[in-house]
Amino acid sequence: MRKANFIVSGTFTLFAIFIIAISLGYPPSNHGVPGPGMFPIIIASLIILSALTLFIFTLRMPKELDTTIDLKSKNVVNVYITMGGLVLYFVLLPLVGFVVTTSIMLILFIKWFSKRAWWKTILISVLFTVAIYLLFGSVLNVPMNYGLLI
Amino acid sequence: MLLEVLNSVFSVQIFLFIILGVFTGICIGSLPGLTATMGVALVLPLTFGMEATPGILLLIGVYVGAIYGGSISAILLRTPGTPAAAATVLDGYEFSKRGESGRAMGISTVSSFLGGVVSVLALWLISPQLAKLALRFSAPEFFLLAVFGLSIIASISGNSLAKGVLCGALGISLSFIGIDGITGYPRFTFNNINLLSGMSFIPVMIGLFAMSQAFSTVENIFTPDQVTQKISKVWPSKKDWKVILKTAPLSGAIGTIIGIVPGAGAEIGAFVSYSQAKRSSRHPELFGTGIPEGIAAPEGGNNGVTGGALIPMLTMGVPGDAVAAILIGALTVQGLQPGPLLFTEHTTLVYSIFLGMFIANVTMLVLGLSSLKLFVKVLSVPKAILTPMIFVLCVVGSYAINTNFFDVGVMLFFGILGYFLQKADVSVSPAVLGLILGPMAESNFRRALLMSEGSYSIFVASPIAWVFVALTLVTLLGPVVTERLKKRKVA
Numbered sequence: 001m002r003k004a005n006f007i008v009s010g011t012f013t014l015f016a017i018f019i020i021a022i023s024l025g026y027p028p029s030n031h032g033v034p035g036p037g038m039f040p041i042i043i044a045s046l047i048i049l050s051a052l053t054l055f056i057f058t059l060r061m062p063k064e065l066d067t068t069i070d071l072k073s074k075n076v077v078n079v080y081i082t083m084g085g086l087v088l089y090f091v092l093l094p095l096v097g098f099v100v101t102t103s104i105m106l107i108l109f110i111k112w113f114s115k116r117a118w119w120k121t122i123l124i125s126v127l128f129t130v131a132i133y134l135l136f137g138s139v140l141n142v143p144m145n146y147g148l149l150i
Numbered sequence: 151m152l153l154e155v156l157n158s159v160f161s162v163q164i165f166l167f168i169i170l171g172v173f174t175g176i177c178i179g180s181l182p183g184l185t186a187t188m189g190v191a192l193v194l195p196l197t198f199g200m201e202a203t204p205g206i207l208l209l210i211g212v213y214v215g216a217i218y219g220g221s222i223s224a225i226l227l228r229t230p231g232t233p234a235a236a237a238t239v240l241d242g243y244e245f246s247k248r249g250e251s252g253r254a255m256g257i258s259t260v261s262s263f264l265g266g267v268v269s270v271l272a273l274w275l276i277s278p279q280l281a282k283l284a285l286r287f288s289a290p291e292f293f294l295l296a297v298f299g300l301s302i303i304a305s306i307s308g309n310s311l312a313k314g315v316l317c318g319a320l321g322i323s324l325s326f327i328g329i330d331g332i333t334g335y336p337r338f339t340f341n342n343i344n345l346l347s348g349m350s351f352i353p354v355m356i357g358l359f360a361m362s363q364a365f366s367t368v369e370n371i372f373t374p375d376q377v378t379q380k381i382s383k384v385w386p387s388k389k390d391w392k393v394i395l396k397t398a399p400l401s402g403a404i405g406t407i408i409g410i411v412p413g414a415g416a417e418i419g420a421f422v423s424y425s426q427a428k429r430s431s432r433h434p435e436l437f438g439t440g441i442p443e444g445i446a447a448p449e450g451g452n453n454g455v456t457g458g459a460l461i462p463m464l465t466m467g468v469p470g471d472a473v474a475a476i477l478i479g480a481l482t483v484q485g486l487q488p489g490p491l492l493f494t495e496h497t498t499l500v501y502s503i504f505l506g507m508f509i510a511n512v513t514m515l516v517l518g519l520s521s522l523k524l525f526v527k528v529l530s531v532p533k534a535i536l537t538p539m540i541f542v543l544c545v546v547g548s549y550a551i552n553t554n555f556f557d558v559g560v561m562l563f564f565g566i567l568g569y570f571l572q573k574a575d576v577s578v579s580p581a582v583l584g585l586i587l588g589p590m591a592e593s594n595f596r597r598a599l600l601m602s603e604g605s606y607s608i609f610v611a612s613p614i615a616w617v618f619v620a621l622t623l624v625t626l627l628g629p630v631v632t633e634r635l636k637k638r639k640v641a
Contacts, residue, residue: 019326027333034595039592046319051312079366079368089545090555102542105538109541110534113538114535128539132542136546140195
């Protein structure tokens with residue numbers, strides 16, 4: 001947890017510095033009334049203060065209280081692969097179309113996660129995709145037709 | 151007005167939506183890994199095309215049902231379906247070990263109902279008065295109210311105050327994106343047209359609560375699902391009724407009070423009610439061994455939070471918990487602004503919500519007592535199939551709000567961020583609450599200074615303002631001072 005806390009405090013500090021750097025370029029206060037950059041600077045300062053507090057508390061944390069965070073086990077790697085798959089799905093979705101991309105994504109994930117027979121996996125995936133397509137497209141009038149296919 | 155409310159709620163369509171909401175909520179709540187917040191976030195996109203009353207009542211049905219549904223797996227599998235049912239595990243599972251899971255679920259169902267009804271009554275009685283008081287607030291008071299809300303959220307969420315503040319501040323920072331409401335100046339838009347109108351917070355919420363939770367489920371996706379046992383004799387006995395009637399209403403009242411506090415959710419309500427019942431019991435040593443009080447108290451308490459959380463949300467626009475934050479999103483999509491004016495401009499809607507929430511609790515009781523076997527079957531739906539379907543619902547839900555793929559990207563980004571924040575033991579709730587309270591704080595801060603021509607004394611010019619300043623200081627410094635005093639005593 002110590003390492004994670006240091007990363008959290010470091011990342012948030014960089015984020016706050018980024019906010020301040022941009023906010024300084026905004027129009028200044030006018031007759032005491034704050035400009036658009038003032039509140040972001042206040043909040044960014046609060047972030048730096050909290051990140052510093054977290055950093056100091058973590059430094060003073062007894063080593064025996066430290067816990068490890070699982071970031072490399074097989075289970076977590078599965079999450080990373082899932083994230084990658086979903087990013088790819090997000091990229092392909094507007095290009096190919098909802099029904100085809102979603103059906104394929106579901107087939108691959110369900111087959112991987114559940115190891116069910118192919119025909120059952122395909123049936124579940126296609127039925128669910130079509131149900132969502134009809135619910136959002138026809139009942140809720142959300143435009144669901146985009147991409148090269150459907 | 152009464153006739154209008156009755157007319158608005160007593161229709162087949164509204165009843166069907168409430169039943170559908172409660173049913174969906176119980177199913178979602180009973181499945182470990184799917185929380186009430188996730189359920190409401192996933193159902194939210196379905197309400198975009200609906201009118202306000204059925205849409206909000208559908209979501210309230212999901213909320214009420216999911217908080218109750220969590221107890222089913224808590225009792226049967228020793229795994230709380232939602233964090234709100236964590237306290238129910240302590241005694242609930244002991245009943246199952248004795249083969250009395252039906253009895254435990256009967257106690258849980260009736261207690262949840264009574265807790266929910268107490269909270270609806272409180273909502274009905276307190277909200278209009280609080281809204282009247284809030285009508286007297288102007289910019290400085292609203293700014294200080296938002297600061298107070300943020301201070302509570304930061305101090306009670308997670309194990310670290312610093313992490314709570316960081317996450318809350320992250321949420322506020324997101325609210326800066328878009329055209330500044332006062333000067334019209336574009337902030338943090340980076341010439342991206344999608345960012346000009348600001349960060350749409352529904353995709354952020356779906357990402358932080360639903361997608362990140364689904365990622366966490368993937369970690370254990372290959373662990374076999376637990377087998378459930380059969381249940382019978384759900385209706386509580388005379389002896390159990392006595393315990394329920396003595397414990398659940400009081401726990402419901404405790405839950406309601408906790409629900410009113412911004413940021414304190416059903417989980418805290420359940421644990422506080424459980425420890426109160428244990429403290430006031432003549433046989434506290436029996437808690438944890440499977441006694442009816444051990445189920446009635448947390449279940450009354452967590453459902454008590456449901457109505458309580460809506461009180462600050464409806465009257466002041468300050469969400470009582472993460473679900474209330476999503477409900478603010480649902481109201482905003484309908485073109486409604488939660489706050490005191492809602493009570494004067496949309497009175498029928500407000501009272502329809504009260505009545506509809508009561509009906510949702512009755513529906514929960516009826517479904518719970520009559521269809522428990524069906525809900526137990528839901529537990530056997532494999533997460534290996536359910537989780538990919540949740541991915542699709544998250545994607546379609548975020549796309550549907552503005553029919554924009556940018557929002558899907560935002561959802562995915564916050565889903566990944568939420569997963570890593572959870573890994574680092576950072577609670578994500580403050581971010582969403584910060585995203586809602588941030589604009590309220592900023593716009594009122596600047597409006598107040600416009601009113602006073604730059605003088606900061608306006609923030610301490612009224613007694614209400616002083617009350618909020620004092621409450622904020624107590625909230626932020628209270629835990630630090632108590633900790634110091636404890637250490638001194640030990641030394």
